[in-house]
Amino acid sequence: MERKSIIGKHVKDHRYSYLLGFALLSISCLMQLVIPFLLGTFTDRLEMSLLTYREALRYALWMVLAGLAIALFRSVSRIYLFRLSRLLDMRIRDELFKHWETLSTRYFQNRRVGDLMSHAISDVSVIRDVTQGGIFNTLEAFVLITITVVTMVTTVDPLLTLFTLLPLPLLSVLAYRFKRRIQKESGEVQESIGNLTSRVQEFIAGIRIVKSFVQEREQIRLFDDDNRYAVATNRKLVKSNSLFGALSSAIVGFSFLVSVVLGGIMVLHGRISLGEFVAFNSFLSLLMGPIENLGKVVNTMQRGKASENRLLAILNTYPDVADDSNADPAIERIEGDIDIRGLTFRYPEAHEPALRDITLRVPKGTSLAIVGRVGSGKSTLVHLLVRLYNPPKGTVFIDGREISEIPLQVLRGHIGIVPQDQFLFSTTIRDNIGFDPKPYKDEEIEQAAKLAQVYDNIVEFPNQFQTALGERGVSLSGGQRQRVSIARAIIKKPSILIFDDSLSAVDTETEDRILEGLDDVMDNRTTIIIGHRISSVQAADQIVVLDEGAIVERGTHDSLLALGGVYADLHHKQLLDEATRGEPEWEDEAASVRPDERERAHRRPELETPSDTRSASGKIASTGGKAG
Template sequence: MERKSIIWKHIKEHRMSYLFGFALLSIASVLQLVIPTLLGVFTDRLEMAELTYKEALTFALWMVLAGIGIALFRSSSRIFLFRLSRLLDMRIRDELFKHWETLSTHYFKNRRVGDLMSHAISDVSVIREVTQNGIFNTLEAVVLISITVVTMVTSVDPLLTLLTLLPLPLLSVLAYRFKRRIQKESTSVQEAIGDLTSRVQEFVAGIRVVKSFLQEKEQIRLFRQDNGHAVAMNRKLVKSNSLFGALSSAVVGFSFLVSVVLGGIMVLHNRITLGEFVAFNSFLSLLMGPIENLGKVVNTMQRGKASEERLLAILNTRADVADDSNADPSVQTIGGEIEIRNLTFCYPESKEPALRNISLKVPKGTSLAIVGRVGSGKSTLVHLLVRLYNPPKGTVFIDGREISEIPLQVLRGHVGIVPQDQFLFSTTIRDNISFDPKPYRDEEIEQAAKLAQVYDNIVEFPNQFQTALGERGISLSGGQRQRVSIARAIIKKPSILIFDDSLSAVDTETEDRILEGLDTVMENRTTIIIGHRISSVQSADQIVVLEEGELVERGTHESLLEHNGIYADMYHKQLLDEATRQQEQEWEEEAVDGVSDYKEPVQSRQGGEVAAAQDSRAGTKLASGGRAG
């Protein structure tokens, strides 16, 4: 169901608490009328020279007691009402975060991190300000203005009250004229804050690239540009607020002018007493604060409306990947048999299908390798298997059951995936490996690290498994991040294990050790391996080759080599590249040895004949190294 309001829903749910806070504020407002009334009586008694010392002390005592009562009830109402606004603040952030977790990766793919942070921090803070100062000032203005005007009419003079308050409706006209302007400028301010936050987040995440390419000055320029834009937007909003405040003060000042001039004339004509004149102006002074605050409330409400619309746009976004109505709650585990039937899939923002007419079957406990060029659809296929995107109906089945019938929590809880980006959280290595609702013992964590061939690296750190990682695991190398990601996937002992090009950042020797250690993990588990290196996929039970989203080859390593197609071409190219790298490495080692042999006799000076012989041998090796180059 679409939500239409955040603020009013909160007020409705806590209406009894708001009524109690309103009652406290009303008592404080009534007590504020006591002091002007006492001042009026005090002035009349003083003018008539009838004031005694005892009466003066009595007046002073009542004023002090009224002041204490005002402070007590007003502060109590503020604390009570402000507490409710903080509850809303916390509640919105909780709801926002929970709602984000229900949305698919497609939602976050099209949005900047800075904008999301701006929603969670800046927009929520504006909403809190509406329910905090906005509601408090509105309630105080309504109560105080109402009872003060009634008191002014009944205790002083109706005509003077009417003429004095006559200019005040102009404030409503001003508020209406500034309404759209302030709301529009407030939206621009929030967007500028989002741009600035995104710039900082992007800089921090890419600090290595910035420094490697000497882009510090350019980043400073871009930051100043966004910072300047944010300042400019805030200045426009401040100008509008200041202009509205100045015009509001002018209207209020004109009311005071009317009060002083007409009230003074009435005192001279004995229409009202001097005490009534003093009391009237004291009453009017009480009104000025709430009336001016109403102007601020209009500004706050318009800013709040802009922020509320931005937040509602998120909260009303429906999750496009969720448990279907046909999901079977009785399914608590999966075996691992995978079948894909005539799968054609197109991303929401794309017109061309990423996958076309894919059909294959992976029996339980067997392994499937997927190879292909960049952009051929390998990762897309994996994303559909864990329902990061919804596959078309009747195309993807697990254990003979359509994937939409399996609850998401069960599906993802029994699938272990090592993604391409190897994202690690800025917590400890232990927490990253045991990143699962299920708790794990230290022995299980260490065993997973050993199978992933990262244990030896971890124990070299001073804090070992308690080593805290930086942002996105920046303190680890690319290969170490990949191996920690592998450990994180295999520790949960899933029914289906997916490696999405997860060995690209390790050398071939480490790759061989990882694959050897994973043999026991992959046993009796359905395993899908996506890779560019033939060495990491050649032992799979079946291998498929994707080309531009289509399945063009399938078979075992030997049968695909005999087929002499794309797979065989990739295999021979990698063999050639490996042989070339090996030869170059041998030549470099020979060249280094030659330089070492050349330098030693020169430094030692141990006889002419020995030196000559060594120089001759070194020259031969250097010549060999030069041909290699």
């Protein structure tokens, strides 16, 4: 259901609390009427020379008590109402963050980090100001204006009240004229803040690239442009606010002028007493503050409306990927039997399909390797398996069930994936490896690190597993980040393991150790490997070669070499690269791999299938190239 208001819903949910705050504020406003009455009576007694020293002290004491009562009730009401605004502040950020977590990856790919940060910080702060000063000033103005005008009419003179207040409705006309202008300029200010935040975030994230390419001056220029734009938008808003405030003050000042001139004439003609004149102007002084505050409220409300619209645009965005209506809540785990039938997939913004007529069967406990050129659709296939995007109906099945029937939490909870970017959080190494709702013991964390061949590196740090990483794990090398990502995936002991280019940053010796260590981990688990490096994929039960989104070759390592196609060409090029770098060059083309790799590839019995030859249980746990 689409949300139409954030502030309205908050006020409705806390209506009784706001009523209590309103009651306290009303008492404060009523108490403010006492002082003008006392001043009027005091002036009349003084004019008639009836005021005694004792009586003057009594008037002074009552004014002090009234002032203390006003301060008490006004402070308590402010604290109470402002507390509610802080609750809204916390509530919006909480809802916003939770909603972001429900949105699909496509949403975040089309938005800048700085803009999202601006929503969570700047826009929410503006909304808080609306419910803080805006609601308080509006309530105070409503109560104080109402009771003061009624008192002025009934206790002083209706005609004087009418002429004095006659200019004030012009404030409403003024507010209406400035409404759209302030709202538009407030939106531009929030946008400029988002631009600045994005620029700083992008610069910090890419600081190494900036320095490597000597782009400091260019970055300063770009930041200066964004900064100047932010200043310009703020100046426009300040100009509008100042003009609105000045015109409001002029209208209020004209009301005072009418009061002094017309009231003075009435005093001279004996229509009202001097005390009534003093009381009337005191009442009018009480009105001026709230009336001028209404001008500020108009400004705050329009800024709040602009920010609320920006936040509602997010909260009313629904995730592209969510549990379908046919999802079976009884499913608690998956076994890992994958069946893909005639899958053709096109990204929403693309004109050509990323995958074309993919038909593939990966039985439970076997391994699949996917190789191909950059952009051939390798990573897309994996993204569909974890439903980062929705595959077409009737194309992807797991354990005989269509993937949409499996709840997302169950699906993703039983898939361990090592992504290409090896993203690590700016927390400890231990927390990064144990990044899962399930708590892990130290022994499990260490064992996962050993299997991923990163344990020896971790224990060399002063704080070992409690070492805090920089943002995105920048304090680790590329290979260390990859191995920590591998440890994070395998510690879950998932039903399906996916390695997306996860060994591209390690040397071949470390790669061999990782593969050997992961043999037991992959036992009885479905494993999918994406890679370019043949040594990373050759022991898989089946290998498919993608080109322009279609499967052009499939088989085992040996059968694909014998085929002499794309896979064989890639293999030969890698052998030449190794020879060029000074690595051993094998005399026997039939060997085609290093002896230890050949032994690992051939130590399992081969099983004949209709389309290829697969080993019975050989698996692999890495990747070696850029996925498409």
